[in-house]
Amino acid sequence: MGIFGFFSKDKKDKLDKGLEKTKENVFNKISRAVAGKTTIDELALDDIEEALITSDIGVETSLKIIGKLEGRVLREKYINTSELNNFLKEEISLLMKDSYDEIPVINGPYVIMVVGVNGVGKTTTIGKLAHQFKQQGKKVVLGAADTFRAAAVDQLVIWADRAGVEIVKQHMGSDPASVCFDTLQSAKASGAEVVIIDTAGRLHNKINLMNELTKIKNVMAKVIPDAPHDVMLVLDASTGQNAIEQATQFTKATKVNSLALTKLDGTAKGGVVIGISDQFQIPVRYIGVGEGVDDLQVFNKNEFIDSLFN
């Protein structure tokens, strides 16, 4: 079992209670359907399909996974149920990158720019990240480049306080690129090791707003040539197939280097990142599992895949 190894017993109990009790473990169902057979029968396929689709993995990626699974069963003839389970997990695993590298020590500040559509959890993730880096003994500066949404700067200021890190801000409505310019200059001058830039939430089909993002990114490079070193796209686990379009458009506007998947403490599985990870070759780096300052985890591929089938 073990939906995400990191859940405390208490949290997990809460989670299980919340989920439909009747929902049988998918693997049990699959197992029954394939027991003693050399091909996967319709029934088992249906169950697998249901498991994949209800995790938001999407039609295309699900078909891809099932196709590979069928091929494998055909090749290896007889397989038992636990092998089938493992095959399924392996096939999914092949689609995802293993996530984490420590952020490299470079000469000057390492700049992370956080982007995403409205309300996915950018600011919260930044607060948690700042806290983590600070705990690792790094000097962190936040840049409040969401100058648009009501009280966005106030929100980030509170997170900076919580994490005990510096913040660079201007007044609401000011040019976000100029905030970034200031932030990077100040970080450079004060010898900061990590800079995290908060940007306003924007829907990816708004061309003007996406162009603004490109501009912000380019302005940063004027202060620190390689900046931003990491453009992190935040995705909400409860988002469905539209996340693919989000990834497509944000990748176009600013090359995206990593993903953070938030709100995994809910019932949503976030399976859409599998296809995204595969299609764009971007690793998931962090997952958000709550609203507290400690509720950020380094992504663990195997735990994530296990959780899909629970």
Place this chain on the structure above:
Amino acid sequence: MFENLSEKLDKAFKVLKGQGSISEINVAQTMKEIRKALLSADVDFKTAKSFTSRVQKKALGEKVLSAIDPGQLLIKIMKDELAELMGSEQSEISLEGTPSVILIAGLQGSGKTTFSGKLAFHLKNNKNKRPLLVACDVYRPAAIDQIEVLAEQVGVDVFQDRENKNPVLIAENAIKHAKTNGHNVVIIDTAGRLAVDEAMMSEIAAVKKAVNPQEILFIVDSMTGQDAVNTAKAFNDKLNFDGVVLTKLDGDTRGGAALTIRSVVDKPIKFIGTSEKMDGLDIFYPDRMASRILGMGDVISLVERAQQQFDEEEARQVQKKIAKNQFGFDDFLKQIQQVKKMGNMKDLMGMIPGMGKAMKGVDVEDDAFKGIEAMIHSMTKQERENPKLLNGSRKKRIAVGSGTSVVEVNQLIKQFSQMGKMMKMMQGGGAKQMMQMMKSQGGIAGPK
């Protein structure tokens, strides 16, 4: 990534037609395509399954197979079924009671606070009310500041108590405050919460019990995937809410969650959010949503709006000019103004079948025409009437005069001549065909 459903259906029907004898198997195959399309639009797994099997039953019952155009008949059945699921009429929120209390609930980041601001704005301006916004999110950093800023923007009062961490008490005090200060509507914004967070779900149930709201609205992000079913059920079990608000529909999501929620909780969708601005609120049109989920474009609305706004006489004049090859830049300008009157370009384009996909990821700004207008205004009368006059030096003058570049001027001229060609083509019978197509599709787009 996602193929348009119409395309998929076309493909499926080709299979249908190509085969000598049409069998139930072909229909089943078509149903598979439809189910895939629904799933790609984020309709919940079970809902998609039961939906397609119902359509299949009806299709076989209505003898789709022997119909002259099985595809059209099938689409009609499907749209009717969808429209029925979506609910056929619009429902308003109830504003009885003094004050009438509206409780806002939903997941984190779904857009509750923004919606609260919009609703206050709407009630104040369109319903002549004196709303009071109440800040009951005591958890998220700067949540109170956010609602204060919005309240100021829309010009309504806000009730908050930064010392108080108990949403139940804040809500109760807010109602008292509303009564003594003559507010006839109270909008209670609450913290985002997960359906599995029992403490938080009990909290909002306690708020409900304390203030006995006239109306409880469940706010959902239209981009929500398969989780919509769990969340909607859980909130409904706890709160028995009265209506749903779908937010962020200015994005390009198909919005299958709308269908899921309708089918699992059977509550009306009362509003939709269409921008980050305070006037970005609209009522819900079930048939438009059905079309959006299917990706077929909302032909009816397009035709309706076009009919309202287009001056028929003017249109006839233009036709004449095209026929006589006299269509000039002045006419072009007039056309642009007509189109602009019809409303937001993107909305409009999205309504044209087939354009939905082409326009994906594209946001046409309303001021997309600004440059074009400036260029035409910089032309002399002769140049406008006779575009052939436009040589290099004239182009340069126009570019300077309109603050654009020669490249853009060239683009305009090219566009203009293409448009002329297209219009001629449409006059030669093409237009009639197009109208017919629109009519036949329009006929099935509406609710029964």
